[in-house]
Amino acid sequence: MKIKNKDILRVKYGEFCPNCYSDKIKHRENSFFCPQCKKTSSRLLIIDDKINYWVDKEDNYWHESVGVVIQNKKEEILLIKLDKFPFGYSIPAGHVNKGENPKIAAKREVLEEVGLNLDNLALVKNEDLTNDSCKRGADHHRWHLYKANIGDETVEVNEESSSYVWIKLAEALKLRLTSPARHFLISLS
Numbered sequence: 001m002k003i004k005n006k007d008i009l010r011v012k013y014g015e016f017c018p019n020c021y022s023d024k025i026k027h028r029e030n031s032f033f034c035p036q037c038k039k040t041s042s043r044l045l046i047i048d049d050k051i052n053y054w055v056d057k058e059d060n061y062w063h064e065s066v067g068v069v070i071q072n073k074k075e076e077i078l079l080i081k082l083d084k085f086p087f088g089y090s091i092p093a094g095h096v097n098k099g100e101n102p103k104i105a106a107k108r109e110v111l112e113e114v115g116l117n118l119d120n121l122a123l124v125k126n127e128d129l130t131n132d133s134c135k136r137g138a139d140h141h142r143w144h145l146y147k148a149n150i151g152d153e154t155v156e157v158n159e160e161s162s163s164y165v166w167i168k169l170a171e172a173l174k175l176r177l178t179s180p181a182r183h184f185l186i187s188l189s
Contacts, residue, residue: 001018001045001060001061001133001137001138001139002058002059002060002061003045003055003059003060003061004059005021006055008021008045008047009047009055011047011049012048012049013046013047013048013049013050014046014047015044015045015046016044016045016046016047016137017032017034017036017037017039017041017044017045018041018043018044018045018137019034019037019039019041020034020036020037020039021045022034022035022036022037024036025044028040030042030083030084030085032044042085042087042135043085043086043133043134043135043136043137044135044136044137045061045136045137046135046136046137048136049098050097050098051063051064051095051096051097051098051136052064052095052096052097052098052100053138056140060130060139060140061137061138061139061140062138062140062141062142063095063096063134063136063138063140063141063142064095064096064102064141064142064144065093065094065095065096065134065141065142065143065144065180066093066094066095066096066102066105066106066109066143066144066145066146067090067091067092067093067106067143067144067145067146067180067181067184068091068092068093068106068109068110068118068121068145068146068147068148069091069124069145069146069147069148069184069185069188070091070092070110070114070116070118070147070148070149070150071147071148071149071150072149072150072151072152072166073149073151073152074166075168076166076167076168077091077166077167077168077169077172077185078091078092078114078155078164078165078166079091079164079165079167079172079175079177079181080092080113080114080157080160080161080163080164081161081162081163081164081165082160082161082178083161083162084135084160085133085134085135086133086134086135086178086179087176087178088175088176088177088178088181089165089172089175089176089177089178089181090177090178090180090181091180091181091184091185092109092110092113092114093109093113093180093181094108094109094112094113095134095136096144102144103121103123103144103146105144106121106144106146107119107121110148112158113157113158113160113161114155114156114157114158114164115154115155115156115157115158116150116153116155118148118150120148120149121146121147121148122146122147122148123144123145123146124145124146124147124184124188125143125145125187126142126143126144126145127142127143127145128140128141128142128143129141129143129179129180129183131179132179132180132183133179141180143180143184145184147188169185169188169189170189172185173185173186173189
């Protein structure tokens with residue numbers, strides 16, 4: 001998403017219509033309605049000074065993100081099913097907070113999203129992805145991808161997902177995956 005109205009960047013936290021930048025948003029189950037421009041969207045433009053974000057020279061809104069490919073002893077990977085934008089199956093992932101080390105952010109996201117406390121994260125790659133839309137309005141992300149192996153630990157998903165699955169990589173690629181999950185899983189195959 002491009003941010004043409006730089007005034008919204010002055011807030012510590014704000015939720016704006018991605019079409020007209022109004023902050024008069026009506027939350028619905030899986031969408032948002034803007035009474036000002038009368039448009040419905042599956043995501044918002046969220047400015048949150050707690051996360052690491054920036055706007056580039058072309059007005060593109062960027063977030064710094066982390067993701068973790070978790071593999072069990074059967075060489076299956078863990079995917080969570082997102083029932084909110086961007087919908088579909090994903091690896092555990094999230095945004096990096098300002099001043100936070102990406103590896104610490106990855107550990108935090110895994111603990112929050114699937115209840116696993118992992119210490120064996122190995123960095124796989126750092127990569128900028130465009131056309132990677134998130135629920136907070138960014139279409140550009142600077143990713144830090146990690147990998148971890150686990151034994152028989154118990155997975156407990158939080159409210160961001162409805163379920164999880166352990167699945168072989170080839171089978172995972174047949175599912176409806178989020179854009180970054182598909183990109184990273186293909187790069188690992």
